[in-house]
Amino acid sequence: MMVRESLRLSWRAITGHKLRSALTIVGIVIGIAAVITFVTLGASLQAGIIGDISPDDQRSLYGWAADPDVEGGPGAGAQPIFSDSDLAAVADLEEVDAAYGYAPVGTRSIASGDQRLPQGDGVIATGPSYVRESTLADGRQFETGAREAVLNPAAAGQFEENVSVGDELTITLLGGGQTDVEVVGITDSSEGLSPFEGFENSPRVYVPTDPFYAEQVGTEGQDTGDGGLRFAAIVIEAPSADDGAVDDARSAAEAYFESDDSDAGEFLGEDLAVSLETSTELLQQLQDVLEIFQSFIVGIAAISLVVASIGIANIMLVSVTERTREIGIMKAVGAQKRDVLGLFLLEAVVLGLIGAVLGTVLGLVVGYLGAQYIDLPVVYPLEYVVLAVAVGIVVGIGSGLYPAWRAARTDPIEALRYE
Amino acid sequence: MPGTQSAVSLTDVSKTYYRGEPVYALDGVSLEIPRGSYTAIMGPSGTGKSTLMNLVGCLDTPTSGRVSIDGRDAGGLSDRERTRLRGSEIGFVFQTFNLMPRLTALENVRLPQLFQDVPRGERTDRARTLLERVGLADRTEHFPNELSGGQRQRVALARALVNDPAIVLADEPSGNLDTETEAEVLDLFSEFHEAGTTLVVVTHERHVAERADRIVHLLDGAIERIERLDASDSTDGDRDRSSGAAP
Numbered sequence A: 001m002m003v004r005e006s007l008r009l010s011w012r013a014i015t016g017h018k019l020r021s022a023l024t025i026v027g028i029v030i031g032i033a034a035v036i037t038f039v040t041l042g043a044s045l046q047a048g049i050i051g052d053i054s055p056d057d058q059r060s061l062y063g064w065a066a067d068p069d070v071e072g073g074p075g076a077g078a079q080p081i082f083s084d085s086d087l088a089a090v091a092d093l094e095e096v097d098a099a100y101g102y103a104p105v106g107t108r109s110i111a112s113g114d115q116r117l118p119q120g121d122g123v124i125a126t127g128p129s130y131v132r133e134s135t136l137a138d139g140r141q142f143e144t145g146a147r148e149a150v151l152n153p154a155a156a157g158q159f160e161e162n163v164s165v166g167d168e169l170t171i172t173l174l175g176g177g178q179t180d181v182e183v184v185g186i187t188d189s190s191e192g193l194s195p196f197e198g199f200e201n202s203p204r205v206y207v208p209t210d211p212f213y214a215e216q217v218g219t220e221g222q223d224t225g226d227g228g229l230r231f232a233a234i235v236i237e238a239p240s241a242d243d244g245a246v247d248d249a250r251s252a253a254e255a256y257f258e259s260d261d262s263d264a265g266e267f268l269g270e271d272l273a274v275s276l277e278t279s280t281e282l283l284q285q286l287q288d289v290l291e292i293f294q295s296f297i298v299g300i301a302a303i304s305l306v307v308a309s310i311g312i313a314n315i316m317l318v319s320v321t322e323r324t325r326e327i328g329i330m331k332a333v334g335a336q337k338r339d340v341l342g343l344f345l346l347e348a349v350v351l352g353l354i355g356a357v358l359g360t361v362l363g364l365v366v367g368y369l370g371a372q373y374i375d376l377p378v379v380y381p382l383e384y385v386v387l388a389v390a391v392g393i394v395v396g397i398g399s400g401l402y403p404a405w406r407a408a409r410t411d412p413i414e415a416l417r418y419e
Numbered sequence B: 001m002p003g004t005q006s007a008v009s010l011t012d013v014s015k016t017y018y019r020g021e022p023v024y025a026l027d028g029v030s031l032e033i034p035r036g037s038y039t040a041i042m043g044p045s046g047t048g049k050s051t052l053m054n055l056v057g058c059l060d061t062p063t064s065g066r067v068s069i070d071g072r073d074a075g076g077l078s079d080r081e082r083t084r085l086r087g088s089e090i091g092f093v094f095q096t097f098n099l100m101p102r103l104t105a106l107e108n109v110r111l112p113q114l115f116q117d118v119p120r121g122e123r124t125d126r127a128r129t130l131l132e133r134v135g136l137a138d139r140t141e142h143f144p145n146e147l148s149g150g151q152r153q154r155v156a157l158a159r160a161l162v163n164d165p166a167i168v169l170a171d172e173p174s175g176n177l178d179t180e181t182e183a184e185v186l187d188l189f190s191e192f193h194e195a196g197t198t199l200v201v202v203t204h205e206r207h208v209a210e211r212a213d214r215i216v217h218l219l220d221g222a223i224e225r226i227e228r229l230d231a232s233d234s235t236d237g238d239r240d241r242s243s244g245a246a247p
């Protein structure tokens, strides 16, 4: 029997009961729309975060030492064990381009000219190459040992008079000490530069660890004679972003930390292990969380689809009973079992498919609006659109099978007598 | 003798309905319907005419006895084969029309073709021609509930003829027709008869029955007598007809 004619007959049957068919479809629409909406949002969220990782960042390994059982984001549970000489030794490794510490500097305020603004966090002591050349809108990287700073636009713009390269700032440390810095660079974005900072927009001032971290530790009296300055967080840069180069840098650094030469090594053991991970690897954790959330939504949607299938099955059963006589007529004029089966299955599949298509469209629209609302680049998960349509067909077949089989089995003479 | 020349052969066929009291709708009916013959069946209401037609049309199975179509025992056929017979070899005009309510007249007529995989172009052509032949050229897009009783009957007739069946079974095909339309329909039957189609027509009206070669009179589920109308066909024929009679 011909597809075109079968489709026509199915369509007639569906449009013959518009309200009933519409209500049946709603279940599928909701299920599919929920999946597509959340998958779109998830994909957009991922794109929004991953889009923030510049290719140059791919060669940086973010390291910290923590109890392996501690769960959390980058740096969670980190202990200050990495010494200056450790960093110098790692930086000297052949597989490593640069190695430096990362430490927030506790401050009270920052002053530009007469204007003093409270500033509790956002001053970060780190290595010069932490602020990558490519992210500089103006000026240059700071130099180690110099009283220089690079500001992001949010930090530069918070003063009445925009701070620019060449200006002087006065930083008041948490301990009360004051230090003047020269602004040598402004970055092009106020988002965080690494997973240590987080990726949100906020004012940030980047300064060299020497002298700033050293001074802070000194003023707070934490130098307890156990080998001098220690960092809880470090950054190790591989010469290139190749997977191989990054992995080599990681293994070389790990090997060093495990060796007797390492100051950090003496603390490492079962309760303290070094993690060295790229931004992408760290984001993977976030993505894992996101995926769990998505599976949860998909699970709910699946339940909704099961309910929808039962709905279709119910409608189809009613429809089979209602059309007993029609089935009898078709069989009387030569419709084989498979023809009748095909017709009713097709009807269920058409219902499922309409639901899936409407659900997909609705899901994409809601996903788009949602992504716009939370300011993310919209990414359409196209493979899910295909999946949704497939699910529509499967739901149709699954729920139409039994009713269609009942219809196909109908005895024509009994059916013709049916009033 | 259920030989090859019989389109339909009934041997001691009985049909009993059990609804509390058994109803003997047909009781030991034996009948040969030769290929290319034109048979009328008459009898009072409730004597089993429709029951007989359902058996011949492979819609129903006898309680006992044997129904052969083209020498093949219908009882021995699979459901699939019986359906194929219904679709391609037999055209059935039901007493109650049995049109598909959600299909137009044209679509109703084309319905049997769908299940026979007739090419699309041919399908529409033949269905249209038949509708024209039964005088419904201007009603092709009407739904059954937009047609009069007689018009519905003619759609049912066109549908029965659309697959060019070897056997046409018509259960009171002219019951709702005026004299003129009835004559047209009967002319159409005669034409098919001349082309070699085997016809079995149930009717209450003598003048309709007289178009046939013979009239089978049913009474209370049994054959009362067979009245031959064709002179060329031996015995008690009382009317001469020149059309292609049964051998």
Ligand SMILES: Nc1ncnc2c1ncn2[C@@H]1O[C@H](COP(=O)(O)OP(=O)(O)OP(=O)(O)O)[C@@H](O)[C@H]1O
Residues within 6 Å of the ligand: A417, B017, B018, B019, B023, B024, B025, B044, B045, B046, B047, B048, B049, B050, B051, B052, B095
């Ligand atoms: N499904 C059924 N169940 C029980 N009895 C039935 C059934 N179908 C037919 N009968 C009975 O069988 C007998 C024959 O019915 P049938 O329909 O063959 O009569 P008919 O000769 O076609 O009558 P009419 O001229 O009124 O159409 C009737 O007495 C009827 O009540």
Ligand SMILES: [Mg+2]
Residues within 6 Å of the ligand: B049, B050, B051, B095, B171
């Ligand atoms: Mg009858």
